[in-house]
Amino acid sequence: MSGLDIGISGLDAARQALEVVGNNIANASTEGYHRQDVIFNTKDDIYINGLFIGQGVDFASILRRYDTVLEKTIGVQESAIKQYGKELETLSMMETAFGDLSTDESGLISVMSKFYNALRDLSVEPTNTNLQYGVINAAKSMVYRFQSLGTELSNMESGLYSEALSVVDDINSLAQQVAQLNQKIYDAEVQGDEASNVVDQRDLLITRIKRLVGATTQEGDFGVVNVMVADMPIVLGTQYSELELQLLQNGDNYDFALAPKDSIFPRTDISGGELGGLFSLRNDILKTVADDLDTLALTVISEMNNLHVQGVGSEGSFTTLTGKTMTSTNVSDFVPPVTDGGVIQVRVTHADGSVTVDNITVNSTDTLATIAADFDAISGLDATVTANRLQITATDAADPNCTFDFIPVTPSTNSDTSGFLAAAGLNTFFSGTTAATMGITDYVSNLTDGIGHIAVSRTESMVDNENVLAMGKLGDTAVSGLGGLTPKEYYIQITTSIGSQIEGTKLKEESSQIVWNNLSQQRNESSGVDMNTEAVKMLTYERMFQAMAKYISVISQTMDTIMEITI
Amino acid sequence: MSYSLESIFNSASWAISNHSLALSKLQEQASTGQEINRPSDDSQQAYQILGLRDDVRSIEHYIDTMDIKLIPRLTTASIACQNITGMLADAKVAVTAASSTSDPAILAKEIDGLLEDILVQVNWSESRHNLFGGADSDTVPYVATRDSSGKITMVTYQGSTDDRKVEVAPGVEFSAVLIGDNLFKSDDRQSPVFMSADDSGNTRTGLTVGSGTQTVRGDITLTVTDLGGGTFRLSIDGGTSTVDVTAASGDVALTHADTGEVLYVDTSGITSGGTEYIRVPGTYDIFNVLINARDMLNNEDTMPSSEWNSMLNATLGSMTTVQTNISKTFPTIGGQIGTLTTLSDSLKEIKFNAENEISQLQDADIAQVAVELAQYGILYEMSLSVAAKLFSMSLMDFLE
Numbered sequence: 005m006s007g008l009d010i011g012i013s014g015l016d017a018a019r020q021a022l023e024v025v026g027n028n029i030a031n032a033s034t035e036g037y038h039r040q041d042v043i044f045n046t047k048d049d050i051y052i053n054g055l056f057i058g059q060g061v062d063f064a065s066i067l068r069r070y071d072t073v074l075e076k077t078i079g080v081q082e083s084a085i086k087q088y089g090k091e092l093e094t095l096s097m098m099e100t101a102f103g104d105l106s107t108d109e110s111g112l113i114s115v116m117s118k119f120y121n122a123l124r125d126l127s128v129e130p131t132n133t134n135l136q137y138g139v140i141n142a143a144k145s146m147v148y149r150f151q152s153l154g155t156e157l158s159n160m161e162s163g164l165y166s167e168a169l170s171v172v173d174d175i176n177s178l179a180q181q182v183a184q185l186n187q188k189i190y191d192a193e194v195q196g197d198e199a200s201n202v203v204d205q206r207d208l209l210i211t212r213i214k215r216l217v218g219a220t221t222q223e224g225d226f227g228v229v230n231v232m233v234a235d236m237p238i239v240l241g242t243q244y245s246e247l248e249l250q251l252l253q254n255g256d257n258y259d260f261a262l263a264p265k266d267s268i269f270p271r272t273d274i275s276g277g278e279l280g281g282l283f284s285l286r287n288d289i290l291k292t293v294a295d296d297l298d299t300l301a302l303t304v305i306s307e308m309n310n311l312h313v314q315g316v317g318s319e320g321s322f323t324t325l326t327g328k329t330m331t332s333t334n335v336s337d338f339v340p341p342v343t344d345g346g347v348i349q350v351r352v353t354h355a356d357g358s359v360t361v362d363n364i365t366v367n368s369t370d371t372l373a374t375i376a377a378d379f380d381a382i383s384g385l386d387a388t389v390t391a392n393r394l395q396i397t398a399t400d401a402a403d404p405n406c407t408f409d410f411i412p413v414t415p416s417t418n419s420d421t422s423g424f425l426a427a428a429g430l431n432t433f434f435s436g437t438t439a440a441t442m443g444i445t446d447y448v449s450n451l452t453d454g455i456g457h458i459a460v461s462r463t464e465s466m467v468d469n470e471n472v473l474a475m476g477k478l479g480d481t482a483v484s485g486l487g488g489l490t491p492k493e494y495y496i497q498i499t500t501s502i503g504s505q506i507e508g509t510k511l512k513e514e515s516s517q518i519v520w521n522n523l524s525q526q527r528n529e530s531s532g533v534d535m536n537t538e539a540v541k542m543l544t545y546e547r548m549f550q551a552m553a554k555y556i557s558v559i560s561q562t563m564d565t566i567m568e569i570t571i
Numbered sequence: 572m573s574y575s576l577e578s579i580f581n582s583a584s585w586a587i588s589n590h591s592l593a594l595s596k597l598q599e600q601a602s603t604g605q606e607i608n609r610p611s612d613d614s615q616q617a618y619q620i621l622g623l624r625d626d627v628r629s630i631e632h633y634i635d636t637m638d639i640k641l642i643p644r645l646t647t648a649s650i651a652c653q654n655i656t657g658m659l660a661d662a663k664v665a666v667t668a669a670s671s672t673s674d675p676a677i678l679a680k681e682i683d684g685l686l687e688d689i690l691v692q693v694n695w696s697e698s699r700h701n702l703f704g705g706a707d708s709d710t711v712p713y714v715a716t717r718d719s720s721g722k723i724t725m726v727t728y729q730g731s732t733d734d735r736k737v738e739v740a741p742g743v744e745f746s747a748v749l750i751g752d753n754l755f756k757s758d759d760r761q762s763p764v765f766m767s768a769d770d771s772g773n774t775r776t777g778l779t780v781g782s783g784t785q786t787v788r789g790d791i792t793l794t795v796t797d798l799g800g801g802t803f804r805l806s807i808d809g810g811t812s813t814v815d816v817t818a819a820s821g822d823v824a825l826t827h828a829d830t831g832e833v834l835y836v837d838t839s840g841i842t843s844g845g846t847e848y849i850r851v852p853g854t855y856d857i858f859n860v861l862i863n864a865r866d867m868l869n870n871e872d873t874m875p876s877s878e879w880n881s882m883l884n885a886t887l888g889s890m891t892t893v894q895t896n897i898s899k900t901f902p903t904i905g906g907q908i909g910t911l912t913t914l915s916d917s918l919k920e921i922k923f924n925a926e927n928e929i930s931q932l933q934d935a936d937i938a939q940v941a942v943e944l945a946q947y948g949i950l951y952e953m954s955l956s957v958a959a960k961l962f963s964m965s966l967m968d969f970l971e
Binding site: 032033039095096099100102104105113114117118121124125127128129131132463465467468469473476477480492493496497499500501502503504506507510517521524525528529532533534535536539540 | 576578581585609610612615618620621624625628629632636640641699705706707708709710731733736737741744747933965966967
């Protein structure tokens with residue numbers, strides 16, 4: 005009867021092999037599927053009449069075609085591609101927002117030029133009302149552009165946070181599923197069962213995790229795989245740990261950080277995958293651009309205000325000046341910072357036409373109240389602080405008709421070396437300290453009362469144009485705080501650096517894509533399902549089945565013949 | 572080497588994606604006409620383009636400042652100066668004719684008319700910008716003081732003596748105003764001259780020029796009233812302000828109540844009362860020279876005829892000096908116009924070159940774009956065709 009056993013073993017082997025081929029063909033387009041090949045073993049021989057006679061074929065096992073090193077390398081490239089793709093997404097949005105090469109000249113560089121040109125126009129005719137309106141309108145356009153850019157970057161930051169939360173949730177969900185599949189694989193392996201399909205499902209989930217964040221894997225016993233993110237385990241055997249997104253204070257900003265839930269050791273060095281891209285954007289790229297834009301805005305504001313506070317408009321000296329509401333009354337907290345030991349020169353013109361000049365020294369230990377007291381001590385001036393706002397009034401019981409200003413007594417010198425007047429918002433042009441908060445003070449922008457307040461002059465004659473001439477040059481004057489660049493050059497650098505980043509990231513993405521293409525090709529060759537090969541195998545196993553069936557038929561016929569002989 | 576479905580799919584989609592991306596980029600270049608549409612297209616070139624565009628904007632503004640504001644104003648000012656010179660020439664003719672006419676009052680009236688015309692010229696404004704007011708271009712620069720009959724007795728400059736510079740090129744500033752007080756006033760002050768002085772320097776009243784900083788300008792009438800007892804009352808403003816002196820008073824300052832100008836006289840030789848006519852050469856401007864000429868033609872001070880003739884000749888000389896001084900403004904203003912015009916032309920050339928450079932950096936070569944569009948179009952079609960072929964072929968189709 006061993007002949008029949010041989011036939012049956014062959015039929016069985018062929019049938020199972022056909023099932024494997026069928027499974028391969030069915031999963032040819034399934035993502036993450038690795039080709040399964042059949043391993044046949046010869047059954048042990050038996051010794052009969054001095055001869056060793058084979059007993060057929062055994063279906064030994066199914067071999068899952070999987071190259072560990074290749075898969076890990078592909079995983080690294082997929083993480084990188086996803087990270088670069090995420091970075092490019094946001095960088096492209098930023099580039100569109102800045103829009104400086106567009107033909108409609110709506111970019112910030114264009115409106116900055118128009119603002120400084122409007123000041124130059126005003127320098128030709130400082131008292132011309134239409135030209136003053138022109139300056140205000142040009143300033144409003146520039147301020148609006150700064151605000152919209154600052155707000156847009158801020159909105160992008162918020163958007164990145166929401167997206168990062170969602171990605172972390174996805175990672176946690178996938179980690180849980182990986183742990184569950186690890187359990188199934190463990191159970192199957194322990195019992196000696198075949199679990200290739202489950203392994204493929206688990207590996208696909210790990211690939212999806214790698215697309216979301218740069219993860220590393222470690223093979224454990226009985227087919228289990230551990231998964232780590234920046235050395236933080238998220239899957240350990242059949243257990244999983246959740247990650248949470250945190251915000252870590254870094255100066256005035258908050259950086260993204262990732263940590264196991266309830267951990268006090270968050271990590272900011274997350275790379276790879278979409279989350280790596282979000283971290284890179286939030287902690288580095290977007291933050292740098294936003295910081296640069298705020299630096300530029302503060303420089304434009306400060307440089308303009310530092311000149312403006314020293315001058316007077318076509319309306320002449322002041323009878324009242326009111327500063328802005330300060331968040332802190334300590335001079336050391338003022339933004340822009342006040343220079344310790346700087347001096348403010350105050351000119352008071354009295355009713356009899358005489359002019360007195362007094363100096364006020366500003367120290368970092370001063371407060372708004374102490375400075376107000378210094379102003380109040382000057383003959384002809386009253387100064388008070390109400391609701392954290394400094395107000396200076398030219399009223400004095402003994403001298404009711406005097407005026408005051410901060411015009412430098414010595415031409416071409418600085419009448420406020422402390423920067424206090426600009427920081428306190430006294431006779432300033434711009435308000436705010438960042439791109440999003442930049443504005444124009446009501447003092448100059450009020451088109452009913454404000455015209456005549458633009459401080460065009462800075463000599464005692466008050467008919468000169470020196471202040472507005474100097475203000476008009478600010479756009480093309482190098483500033484040490486901008487790395488020795490002019491404001492316009494600095495802005496061009498910000499814009500083109502975004503373009504440069506995009507170019508570099510695209511190159512990296514393209515090269516990663518090429519590497520991934522080549523590695524995928526290798527994987528497809530070694531682990532993919534080739535329909536033609538499977539068709540040949542199918543034919544082979546079909547013929548094998550047919551042949552074994554024929555063999556059994558022949559054995560049966562021989563047995564029938566033997567049976568006929570005995571009767 | 573096996574070639575799975577996934578391989579075919581990946582290769583085909585990669586090729587199709589690449590070619591369609593290239594086509595999309597070429598289409599953008601064709602529709603905008605520009606190769607660089609955003610900084611990421613080429614960040615280095617974008618940096619240059621943005622910088623050049625900003626330069627062009629600045630240059631355009633400088634050109635407008637010169638062509639639209641400064642040059643037209645200077646041209647108008649030059650015409651005004653030419654008109655004033657012509658009017659001065661007419662006044663000289665009138666003064667010259669005075670010695671041979673029987674009724675100089677008619678000539679005085681003519682000069683009075685010219686005086687009013689010149690006042691209009693020096694107070695000319697364009698778009699409410701006074702041409703000769705210096706930095707204070709809002710204020711009418713010259714103000715006339717008139718007597719009860721409306722006749723001009725004095726013209727005072729109330730404009731600014733400060734300049735106003737504007738930027739006409741990077742780092743280049745140019746004066747945007749003309750200061751009338753500098754243009755129409757001579758500043759070649761000499762010592763006052765008593766017209767009654769003889770060759771020995773003796774004058775009608777015995778007074779002579781004193782020591783001190785003289786600030787009087789033009790012609791002055793000094794009245795000396797004998798109060799008796801060696802005391803004399805002196806005045807240079809018709810008695811509005813007076814100073815009582817004796818021979819022992821030495822150098823005395825006489826101040827004009829209206830102008831504040833000061834004449835120093837030496838009283839050590841004072842002997843009698845009378846009227847002294849004094850000239851200060853080198854201090855005449857277009858107004859006081861005409862006012863003095865008009866008043867002299869009217870002979871309101873009833874000068875002796877010899878002194879009258881001397882004063883007339885001296886006045887003619889002063890008018891010639893003033894006319895010469897004003898003529899000097901022509902090359903000055905003309906030079907300014909020439910400088911600005913040359914600078915404007917240079918900037919226009921620089922702007923043209925910058926715009927050319929922008930065009931070279933940014934504009935697309937349309938012919939090349941068209942060729943590449945055709946090329947990538949063919950490649951795209953080939954990719955689709957090959958993909959379709961590969962997907963359609965399989966051994967499965969041949970199995971029975």
